[in-house]
Structure formats: C-alpha cells, structure tokens
Amino acid sequence: MSVGSRDATAARSSFGSTVETRLALACGAVLGTAGLALVILPIAGLVGRVPWSRAGDVLSSDGALTALALSLRVSTSAALLALVLGFPLAWVLARPPFPGQSLVRAVVVLPLVLPPVVGGVALLAALGRRGVVGGVLADLGVGLPFTTAGAVVAATFVCFPLLVLAIEGGLSSLDRRLEQAAATLGASAWYTLRRVTLPLLRPQIVAGLVLAWARALGEFGATITFAGNLRGRTQTLPLAVYETLQSDPASAIALSLILVVLSLTVLVALRGRFLAAR
Amino acid sequence: MSLSIDVLVRRGPFDLRAAVEAAPGETVALLGPNGSGKSTLVHAVAGLVPPSEGRVSLDGEVLDDASRRVHRHPRARPVGVVFQDLRLFPHLTAVENVAFPLRAAGVPRPKARERARSLLAELGLAARGTARPPDLSGGEAQRVALARALAGSPRLLLLDEPLSALDVRARREIRSLLRRVLAGFEGIRVLVTHDPVEAMMLADRLVLLEDGRVTQEGTPEEIRTGPRTHYAAELVGMNLFGGKLVPLEPGVGRLETPTGHVVVAWPEEAAGPVEETIGLLRPADVALHLAYPEGGSARNVLEGTVISVAREGERARVRIASSPPVVADVTAGSAQALGLREGVRVWASFKALEVRLVLP
Numbered sequence: 001m002s003v004g005s006r007d008a009t010a011a012r013s014s015f016g017s018t019v020e021t022r023l024a025l026a027c028g029a030v031l032g033t034a035g036l037a038l039v040i041l042p043i044a045g046l047v048g049r050v051p052w053s054r055a056g057d058v059l060s061s062d063g064a065l066t067a068l069a070l071s072l073r074v075s076t077s078a079a080l081l082a083l084v085l086g087f088p089l090a091w092v093l094a095r096p097p098f099p100g101q102s103l104v105r106a107v108v109v110l111p112l113v114l115p116p117v118v119g120g121v122a123l124l125a126a127l128g129r130r131g132v133v134g135g136v137l138a139d140l141g142v143g144l145p146f147t148t149a150g151a152v153v154a155a156t157f158v159c160f161p162l163l164v165l166a167i168e169g170g171l172s173s174l175d176r177r178l179e180q181a182a183a184t185l186g187a188s189a190w191y192t193l194r195r196v197t198l199p200l201l202r203p204q205i206v207a208g209l210v211l212a213w214a215r216a217l218g219e220f221g222a223t224i225t226f227a228g229n230l231r232g233r234t235q236t237l238p239l240a241v242y243e244t245l246q247s248d249p250a251s252a253i254a255l256s257l258i259l260v261v262l263s264l265t266v267l268v269a270l271r272g273r274f275l276a277a278r
Numbered sequence: 279m280s281l282s283i284d285v286l287v288r289r290g291p292f293d294l295r296a297a298v299e300a301a302p303g304e305t306v307a308l309l310g311p312n313g314s315g316k317s318t319l320v321h322a323v324a325g326l327v328p329p330s331e332g333r334v335s336l337d338g339e340v341l342d343d344a345s346r347r348v349h350r351h352p353r354a355r356p357v358g359v360v361f362q363d364l365r366l367f368p369h370l371t372a373v374e375n376v377a378f379p380l381r382a383a384g385v386p387r388p389k390a391r392e393r394a395r396s397l398l399a400e401l402g403l404a405a406r407g408t409a410r411p412p413d414l415s416g417g418e419a420q421r422v423a424l425a426r427a428l429a430g431s432p433r434l435l436l437l438d439e440p441l442s443a444l445d446v447r448a449r450r451e452i453r454s455l456l457r458r459v460l461a462g463f464e465g466i467r468v469l470v471t472h473d474p475v476e477a478m479m480l481a482d483r484l485v486l487l488e489d490g491r492v493t494q495e496g497t498p499e500e501i502r503t504g505p506r507t508h509y510a511a512e513l514v515g516m517n518l519f520g521g522k523l524v525p526l527e528p529g530v531g532r533l534e535t536p537t538g539h540v541v542v543a544w545p546e547e548a549a550g551p552v553e554e555t556i557g558l559l560r561p562a563d564v565a566l567h568l569a570y571p572e573g574g575s576a577r578n579v580l581e582g583t584v585i586s587v588a589r590e591g592e593r594a595r596v597r598i599a600s601s602p603p604v605v606a607d608v609t610a611g612s613a614q615a616l617g618l619r620e621g622v623r624v625w626a627s628f629k630a631l632e633v634r635l636v637l638p
Contacts, residue, residue: 181365185353186379187378
C-alpha cells in the first residue's frame, strides 16, 4: 500500500469514526435505557400494587416475620458455608493451569446455569433419605431433606459459584510478589495467608459474600424441591410469597416488597462501599 | 564465615552461571547491564528461584545444593532482601511493614512495633510510621523497605537496585543513608546495580556480570587499571576525580584533587564547598591536541606526556600523565594521524559541563 492511499484510509476512518461513534453512543443509550427499564418496570409495577393500607398488618404478621427471620438465617449461613467451601476451590482455580482445571471450573459454575429445581432434584437424589450420601447420613442420624439445614444446603448449592468466581478473580489479580516478599521475611504459609493474602483479598471476599448472600436470599427452586415448604423450618420468604400468592395476591405483593428492599439495600450499601472505591 | 555462591540458574531460555564469594563486613556490588542476570542471582540467593546446579552456602550452612536436592525455603534463610520493586505491603502501615518479620518470628506485637519504630527513626522516618505505602514518597518507601529488611536481623543483606527508582534528590539522600547503614551492618552486604558510580561509592569489591556470566571481579581500582571486557572498560574506564569542590565564579566550580584541579559546572544543590565530591568524565569526551588549543570553549586544558596507547578495534585508549592524570579515547585513525605514542607531549581538553558530579 502506498503512503498516499494509507493517508486516505486513515482520513476516511477518522471521519467515519466520529459519525459511527455518535451512532454507537445513541444506540447504547437507547439499549441501556431499555435494559434498565426491564428491571425497573416490574419493580415499579410491584410497588404500584402494594396494598399500602394493609401492608403494615401483612408485614408484621407472624407468618411474615417467621419467614423473614428464617430467610436471614438461611441465607447468612449459606453465604458463610459457601465461603468456607469456596475459598479452597477458588485457590485451586487461580493456580497455574493443571490438567482438568477447566473441568473443575465448569463443575463449580454449573449451579449458576442449572435450573434451581434441577439442582433440588439432584440434591434429593444425592442427599435424600434414599440417596447415595443421604442414606449414610440418615444412618448417622442426620437428615437434611425437609430441615432448615437442608434449606441451607440448597441455598449454598446455588450461591457458592458466585463466591468462588469473585475470590478467584481476586486471587488471579493478586500480586504474588508480595507473598514472596513475606516468605523472605520469614513468614510461614499460614501467617502470609492471614496477614497478606486475605487482607488484600478483602474487597473481593466481601463482594462475593454479598452477591452469594443476595442470591441465597432469593433462592426458591432448589429449596422447595429439596427442603420442602414447611412453615418455620424451610419456608423462606420467597416460598412464603409463592404460597400466599395462591390465596391472597395482595399480601404476596407486600411480602415481595421486603425482598426487594432488603436486596437493594444490601447491594447498594456494601457493593458501593467495597467495590466503588477501588 | 562467608557467603559462597556457585550456581547455574535456568530461567526459560536464559541461564546464569555465577560464582561469587563475599565476606562479612564487606560490601560486594554485582554490577552489570540490564538483563545480565543480577536480579536472578538475588532471587536465587533469597531462595525464590532454586538453582538447577551448584551450591549456595552462608557461614558454612548449606542453603542450596542441587546435587543433594537441598533447597532451604526463603523463610528459613537468614537473608534480608530489599527488592527492586520494594514489595511493601500496601495494606499495612510503615511500622506494621517493618514489624512484619518480627511478628512472623513470634515477637509480641508491642515489642515488635517498638523495634520497628526505633528502626524507622534511625532511618529518619520517625514521623511517617502510620503512613501506608501508597502515601509514601519514593525515598520514604525505600527507607521503609530497608528498615523491613534489617528488622529480622539477617546475616546477609541483599539490595537490588536500591536507587534506580528514585529521583535525583532522593537518590542522593538514600545513597548517603545507605553508606551509613551498610557500614553499620555487621553481616554480608550484596548490592546489585547497573550504575557504576553507585557501585564504586558503596562497594568494596565489584563483581561484573554480563549475559549471565561473571566477567571480572576486583576492587574498583583493580578493574579500572585492567578492564578485561569492553563493558568493564566502558564502565570503570571512566576518569574519576575525587576531592573538594569549591566555588570559582558564578555557575562554575573547581574540583581540587590531590593530583591537580579540574573546572566543573557548579551543581545547583551545593550551597558552598563540598568535601569528598566525585567527578566523572568519559574518556570519549576528552580531546587531544599536539599544541595548546587556542580559542576553544573547553575550560580544562591539561598538559602531559602520553604513558600508553592501547588499541581496541577502531578505538585507541590513551593514558596521559597530566595533573590530574586522564584517559582519552580517540579513533585509531586520529591516534595515527597525531602520531600518538609513549612519551609524546599532548594537551588534553574537555568542557567543565562534561564532568558529571556526584556529591556525597
């Protein structure tokens, strides 16, 4: 290509780029607004149909408070359990590639894309009273299905990929040279983990916990399949919403509002605080 | 009681084969261009890169012995490292960074912090103890890294390019601080640098590393008088004038060496006479004449007889017994045209500006 024609190409592309940029910006604005609307419209619809006169009674009813308390307990336990189980996995996935690593990653992410009901069925098959592991557990006197512990397991199953991915992201962008420096300063592996690695990963751990917690809070399919819908034991808020919807749609909407407000508050407060600053 | 390194370290296509010895109370500088393997050697001695072959021992303790599969973990080596990129912990304060090796060794927190504070104070950082690394200046961060490496009371101190990331002012400060710290450190000191001035000012002995091999070692004086490679000649073949710097006229000073005076540009940072100043002059910046050069701009014109003419390819290195003595590089053609040989009377000239000054 001669110098002249390259100049011409450059001129054309720079002319084109301003028009194209504007077009892209306009398209982006329209699509972005549509995307935001996709989320905001249903929420607004929900808020618009809240029976405000009865809302106070519904929200302070025994059933609602029990479900809320259980939801908070289950989702918090699930997020913490996911952290304990997920951290070592994230560690392994962030290591230099090894044979089978991508398979491990695919397995870890699976609950994220699997329909939760299928997850519940799978949990039942494995941990149910006649399941492979469940039978052994039942012999030991541990029954998971239709217990609060079972609801925690179901919620952990669906939320722990989020934690693994968040921490894995943190670990792979972690400056490994700092761990080397810690070693030359005489630090043991445990001391380095405690004083260097974990503090540096704090933002990602917090972000992962928040996402996992929010996901566990909204968990429905796996829970109802594996743990059932027993008031006070496995009936979390989403299950309570579903049950109430059959008989009293207006109350169901009021209950839904709790979940929306709770999730939004936590996401805004914690994600803003720990991620935006970085 | 010494450090003994004799290793082969493979890193991808690069391999480093080096044998280096160092004794306590001695500062050895590993001097070489970028990519010569200096940092690799530091990492090997620190235990971060196991050698493929050979041994590393410190005070008779074997740290590495590839043939016997001995590799002591970095944490179990009495070695303090100041990394080129410092590697301070960004989430810890300066005091916590310095206390880190003590805490890791099980020293109770109050005692560790007290020791860290006093170390920082010794290095002139008493007021910055609660600052975190992102808020420290380059010179401050360098001091914290130095204090942290010293805090664990290592028997070997490895300094990897401790001045390269600093600006001119901080470099001078840290250089004189390093001189003091190195003199006060009783173990073995190994300094890695690509800067010959830094090496000559801080080290007792130089080890030249080129392309993964040791090409020469000895005192700066030994290498200056008998450089074995082109790099060594370039590096230490410089004219070096040491003495007292005194003001002469505005913007101009005089460096008074025991063997004669040199006119130099006055350095901005000096307010008055400065003892122990070093002036460096590249031999290629010295011009030779057979008669006194009239009407030139060079402030320095030194008369003397030629002691030797050494040809190296297209270049001839001429030593002249002037006051002070100088070395000049001229092309082989010029040397022949001027009829330069031992005993010929010449005038060597160079500009004041071409003398690079290093203040203590």
